[in-house]
Amino acid sequence: xxxxxxxxxxxxxxxxxxxxxxxxxxxxxxxxxxxxxxxxxxxxxxxxxxxxxxxxxxxxxxxxxxxxxxxxxxxxxxxxxxxxxxxxxxxxxxxxxxxxxxxxxxxxxxxxxxxxxxxxxxxxxxxxxxxxxxxxxxxxxxxxxxxxxxxxxxxxxxxxxxxxxxxxxxxxxxxxxxxxxxxxxxxxxxxxxxxxxxxxxxxxxxxxxxxxxxxxxxxxxxxxxxxxxxxxxxxxxxxxxxxxxxxxxxxxxxxxxxxxxxxxxxxxxxxxxxxxxxxxxxxxxxxxxxxxxxxxxxxxxxxxxxxxxxxxxxxxxxxxxxxxxxxxxxxxxxxxxxxxxxxxxxxxxxxxxxxxxxxxxxxxxxxxxxxxxxxxxxxxxxxxxxxxxxxxxxxxxxxxxxxxxxxx
Amino acid sequence: xxxxxxxxxxxxxxxxxxxxxxxxxxxxxxxxxxxxxxxxxxxxxxxxxxxxxxxxxxxxxxxxxxxxxxxxxxxxxxxxxxxxxxxxxxxxxxxxxxxxxxxxxxxxxxxxxxxxxxxxxxxxxxxxxxxxxxxxxxxxxxxxxxxxxxxxxxxxxxxxxxxxxxxxxxxxxxxxxxxxxxxxxxxxxxxxxxxxxxxxxxxxxxxxxxxxxxxxxxxxxxxxxxxxxxxxxxxxxxxxxxxxxxxxxxxxxxxxxxxxxxxxxxxxxxxxxxxxxxxxxxxxxxxxxxxxxxxxxxxxxxxxxxxxxxxxxxxxxxxxxxxxxxxxxxxxxxxxxxxxxxxxxxxxxxxxxxxxxxxxxxxxxxxxxxxxxxxxxxxxxxxxxxxxxxxxxxxxxxxxxxxxxxxx
Numbered sequence: 095x096x097x098x099x100x101x102x103x104x105x106x107x108x109x110x111x112x113x114x115x116x117x118x119x120x121x122x123x124x125x126x127x128x129x130x131x132x133x134x135x136x137x138x139x140x141x142x143x144x145x146x147x148x149x150x151x152x153x154x155x156x157x158x159x160x161x162x163x164x165x166x167x168x169x170x171x172x173x174x175x176x177x178x179x180x181x182x183x184x185x186x187x188x189x190x191x192x193x194x195x196x197x198x199x200x201x202x203x204x205x206x207x208x209x210x211x212x213x214x215x216x217x218x219x220x221x222x223x224x225x226x227x228x229x230x231x232x233x234x235x236x237x238x239x240x241x242x243x244x245x246x247x248x249x250x251x252x253x254x255x256x257x258x259x260x261x262x263x264x265x266x267x268x269x270x271x272x273x274x275x276x277x278x279x280x281x282x283x284x285x286x287x288x289x290x291x292x293x294x295x296x297x298x299x300x301x302x303x304x305x306x307x308x309x310x311x312x313x314x315x316x317x318x319x320x321x322x323x324x325x326x327x328x329x330x331x332x333x334x335x336x337x338x339x340x341x342x343x344x345x346x347x348x349x350x351x352x353x354x355x356x357x358x359x360x361x362x363x364x365x366x367x368x369x370x371x372x373x374x375x376x377x378x379x380x381x382x383x384x385x386x387x388x389x390x391x392x393x394x395x396x397x398x399x400x401x402x403x404x405x406x407x408x409x410x411x412x413x414x415x416x417x418x419x420x421x422x423x424x425x426x427x428x429x430x431x432x433x434x435x436x437x438x439x440x441x442x443x444x445x446x447x448x449x450x451x452x453x454x455x456x457x458x459x460x461x462x463x464x465x466x467x468x469x470x471x472x473x474x475x476x477x478x479x480x481x482x483x484x485x486x487x488x489x490x491x492x493x494x495x496x497x498x499x500x501x502x
Numbered sequence: 503x504x505x506x507x508x509x510x511x512x513x514x515x516x517x518x519x520x521x522x523x524x525x526x527x528x529x530x531x532x533x534x535x536x537x538x539x540x541x542x543x544x545x546x547x548x549x550x551x552x553x554x555x556x557x558x559x560x561x562x563x564x565x566x567x568x569x570x571x572x573x574x575x576x577x578x579x580x581x582x583x584x585x586x587x588x589x590x591x592x593x594x595x596x597x598x599x600x601x602x603x604x605x606x607x608x609x610x611x612x613x614x615x616x617x618x619x620x621x622x623x624x625x626x627x628x629x630x631x632x633x634x635x636x637x638x639x640x641x642x643x644x645x646x647x648x649x650x651x652x653x654x655x656x657x658x659x660x661x662x663x664x665x666x667x668x669x670x671x672x673x674x675x676x677x678x679x680x681x682x683x684x685x686x687x688x689x690x691x692x693x694x695x696x697x698x699x700x701x702x703x704x705x706x707x708x709x710x711x712x713x714x715x716x717x718x719x720x721x722x723x724x725x726x727x728x729x730x731x732x733x734x735x736x737x738x739x740x741x742x743x744x745x746x747x748x749x750x751x752x753x754x755x756x757x758x759x760x761x762x763x764x765x766x767x768x769x770x771x772x773x774x775x776x777x778x779x780x781x782x783x784x785x786x787x788x789x790x791x792x793x794x795x796x797x798x799x800x801x802x803x804x805x806x807x808x809x810x811x812x813x814x815x816x817x818x819x820x821x822x823x824x825x826x827x828x829x830x831x832x833x834x835x836x837x838x839x840x841x842x843x844x845x846x847x848x849x850x851x852x853x854x855x856x857x858x859x860x861x862x863x864x865x866x867x868x869x870x871x872x873x874x875x876x877x878x879x880x881x882x883x884x885x886x887x888x889x890x891x892x893x894x895x896x897x898x899x900x901x902x903x904x905x906x907x908x909x910x
Contacts, residue, residue, distance in 0.1 A: 101541075106524075106541065107528055107538045107539070107540075108528055108532055108538070108708070109524075109525045109526070109527070109528030109529035109530075109532060110531070110708075110710055110711070112520060112521075112522065113520075113521060113524065113525075113541070114520065114526050116514075116517075116521065116543075117519075117520050117521075118517070119517070120514075120515055120516055120517030121516070122517075124516055124517060130515045130516070130517075131543060131544075131545070131550070132515075132542065132543060132550070132554075133514065133515065133521070133541070133543035134540065134541070134542055134543075135524075135537075135540060135541035135542075135906045136540060137539070142539070142561065143538070145557075145560075146540075149553075149557050153550070153674065154835070176893025190620075192619055226894035251880070257801035300518075302517070302518055303518070314732065329843075343723070370788075371785070371788075371801060372781075372784050372785050372787070372789070372793075372800075373749030373776075373780075373781030373782065373783070373784030373785040373800055374781065374785040375781070376780050376804070377779070377780050377781040377782040377785050378670075379780070380778075380779075380780025380781065380802075380804060381780070381890070381891070381894075382858055383854075383855070383857065383890055384857070385780075385804070386804055386805050389804050390804065390805055390807070390808055391515075391801070391802055391803050391804055391805065391808035391812065392781055392800075392804070393786075393799070393801055393812075394781060394784045394799055394800035394802060395626075396784070396788060396793070396794055396797050396798050396799055397797075397798055398801070399801065400798055400799035400842075404799065405843075410524065433811075434808075446791075447791070448791055449791065449792070460907070475572075480684045482789070483789070486789075489668070491643050494619075
C-alpha cells in the first residue's frame with residue numbers, strides 16, 4: 095500500500111511551526127509496512143488542496159491529511175475532500191450531540207457547528223481530546239483519512255482509531271520492539287545487522303540515529319498477535335547476539351529512566367556533582383516524576399572555588415593536575431560522598447569548549463568519577479566533532495551509561 | 503514571487519529526520535517577501551521528482567530544492583532538474599579543481615567526481631562546508647535553486663550565495679530586527695500589534711510562538727539599506743510603544759544570554775539553588791561559553807534533607823510552610839548567600855507534578871526567591887496547562903526574567 099501524507103496549514107508554509115505530524119505519521123506507517131511516497135503541505139486554499147489530492151492519487155492508494163478540520167472559515171479540508179469525491183457534506187446529528195457535550199455550560203458559537211458535518215458516506219473518527227473529529231472515507235478504491243492538526247489530538251486518534259483499521263485492512267496484527275542502544279553509531283549498527291536487515295521483509299528492522307544514541311525498531315505484521323510476537327522474538331535473539339552489549343532497553347525506555355528504575359529496584363540513592371555539564375545531568379534525572387525517591391542532590395560546582403568549598407577538592411590537585419583530570423574527578427566524587435552519604439556519587443569535569451583544553455586533553459575531553467561501595471574510579475572520554483552542546487550531551491549520556499553498567 | 507520548497511530524501515519520508523530545511527527556508531523566504539505555496543518531499547526517485555517539479559511550476563515561479571546532490575548513485579536531483587529543462591550536464595573543470603582541493607592528500611573515489619558536473623547554463627553556488635556545491639538556473643521564466651541537504655551546508659549557502667541573489671532579483675535590500683519578548687502570549691501580542699500588522703505591507707511584522715515566549719520579526723525590503731533601516735526603526739518606535747515592557751532583546755538574543763551580558767557588564771556574580779527545576783537553570787546559563795565569568799555554582803537541593811544541609815533551611819519552615827512556599831524560597835536564597843557570597847542568589851521551589859500540590863498551590867505553582875543587595879524577596883508564579891516539562895521550563899524562564907528586571 096502506498097500513501098501520501100498531506101498536511102494542511104499556512105503556519106507550516108510560514109515556517110512558524112515544524113511539521114512534526116509528517117514525521118510521526120511516516121514512522122507509524124513505516125512500521126505498518128505502508129510506503130510513504132510523498133509529504134505535501136498546502137495552505138488553507140481549496141483549489142490547491144484538490145490539485146494536490148489528484149497528484150497524490152496518481153501514485154498512491156491512500157492519503158492521510160492533517161489540519162483544516164476546525165471551526166473557522168479557513169478550515170476547508172473536509173469540504174474539499176468531499177468535493178473531490180463528489181460527496182455531499184451533511185450534518186451528523188449524533189456528532190452535534192457529542193459536540194454540544196464538549197461545551198457543557200459554555201456557549202457554543204455557530205461556527206463550531208460545522209465540526210459535526212461530515213461526508214454522507216464515511217466513518218467518523220472520535221476525538222476525545224478536541225472538538226474536531228476526523229473521518230475515514232473509501233471510494234473508487236481510494237482511501238482518505240482526515241485528522242485534526244494539533245499533535246495532542248492527532249496522535250491518540252491515529253493510535254486508537256486509525257491504526258486498528260489499517261491493520262484490519264491488511265488482515266494482520268502488528269507487534270514491535272523499540273530497542274535502544276548506546277555506544278554504537280548508526281552506520282556501525284547497520285553494518286552489524288546488515289544480514290538481518292537485507293535478508294528479511296518481516297520482521298522489518300529500521301534504525302534511527304539520535305545524538306550519540308541509536309534506536310532500532312523490530313516490527314512484525316502477522317495474522318495473529320502470537321505469531322507476530324514469536325517472529326519479533328526470533329529476530330531479537332539474532333539482534334541480541336550481534337549488538338547485545340549496546341542494548342539498554344527493548345521497550346523504548348530512555349537511558350535516564352532505565353537507570354532510575356534500576357536505582358529504585360535496588361533501593362540505591364544517587365547524588366551528582368557537575369562541572370562542564372552545569373546541571374544537565376540533574377535536569378535529566380529530575381525530568382522523571384518521582385525521581386526524589388532515588389535522587390538526593392547535585393552540586394553544580396562550576397568554578398574552582400566552588401569545587402573546593404563544596405566538595406573539598408584540594409587546591410594542590412587543581413594546580414598540579416588541573417580541574418579537568420582523573421584526580422579532580424575522583425576528589426569530586428569522594429567529596430560528594432562525604433557531604434551526602436549517597437550510595438552512588440558521580441562527578442564530571444571536562445572541556446566543553448570552545449575555549450580551554452590542552453594538547454593531551456583537547457576540547458571534548460571529560461572525566462567522570464564514580465564513588466560506589468567504598469571505591470572511587472574515574473574514566474576518561476572524548477567527543478567527536480566537539481561543539482559545546484555535543485560535549486555536554488555526550489557527558490550526560492556517558493554518566494548514565496556508567497551508572498547503568500555499574501548497577502545493572 | 504511564488505516559491506515551492508522541494509526537499510529530496512527517503513530519510514524524510516521514513517520519518518528518520520525532521521524536515522528542518524523546509525522550516526528554515528520558509529522563514530527566510532517570508533522575510534524576503536517571497537510566498538511559499540507548497541512544501542513537497544519526494545524520495546530519491548527520478549520520475550516522481552520531475553513530476554513534482556511540473557506540478558510546482560503550475561503555480562510558482564521558483565523552486566528551491568535541498569538534498570540529492572551528493573556523490574552516490576541515489577543522488578539524482580541535479581540530473582533530473584537538467585533533464586526537466588532539457589539541459590546537458592557537463593564537467594566544470596574549475597569545480598573539479600576545487601573538489602580535489604577538498605580531499606587534499608586523501609584519496610578521492612571516482613563517484614565523487616560527479617559533484618563537479620553541472621548543467622551547462624547555470625551559476626554554481628559555493629559550498630565551503632562540504633563537497634557538493636549547489637546551483638542556480640533560470641530558464642523560460644522559471645528559476646530553480648538547488649542546494650545540498652545537510653543544514654550545516656545548506657544554511658550558509660542560502661545566507662551567502664542565495665539571499666543576495668534573491669534580493670538583487672528584487673532590486674532591494676533587506677533589513678530586519680528579531681524582537682524577543684517574554685510575559686506576553688502570541689495572541690495577545692498580535693492583538694496589541696493588530697493595527698501595525700494589518701496596515702502595513704513593508705515593513706512586514708511576523709510573530710512566532712515559543713514556549714512561554716514570543717518573537718517578532720520586523721523586516722523591510724527597500725532599494726537601499728539606509729531606507730530599509732529607517733523603515734524598520736520607524737515601525738519599531740510604534741512596536742516599543744505598544745509592547746515595550748515585554749521586549750528583552752531586539753537583536754534575537756535569548757534571555758539567558760541577555761542576563762549573562764548584563765551580569766558581565768555590571769561585574770556581578772550569580773549563584774542559584776534549585777528544587778523543581780533540578781539543574782535546568784544552571785544548565786541554561788552554563789550553555790553560554792564563558793559563563794564561569796559570572797556564574798559561581800548551583801546547588802540542586804532536590805530533597806528536603808539537602809535543602810537543610812546545603813542551605814540551612816530550617817526544619818520548622820519546611821514543616822509549617824512546606825517546601826513549596828514563599829518562606830522556603832527566601833530561606834534557600836539567604837542560605838545560598840551565606841554559602842557563596844555571590845552578588846545575586848536566586849532560588850526556586852515548586853510543584854512540577856504530576857503528583858503533589860495543595861489547594862492553594864496546585865501543580866504548576868512555584869516560588870522564586872532572590873537575594874540582592876542585602877535584601878531577600880520571593881515571588882509566586884503559576885503555570886497554565888502544567889505538564890512537568892512546561893512547569894520546569896516556565897520556572898527557568900521566570901528566574902531569568904526576574905534577574906533581568908532586577909539588574910537591567
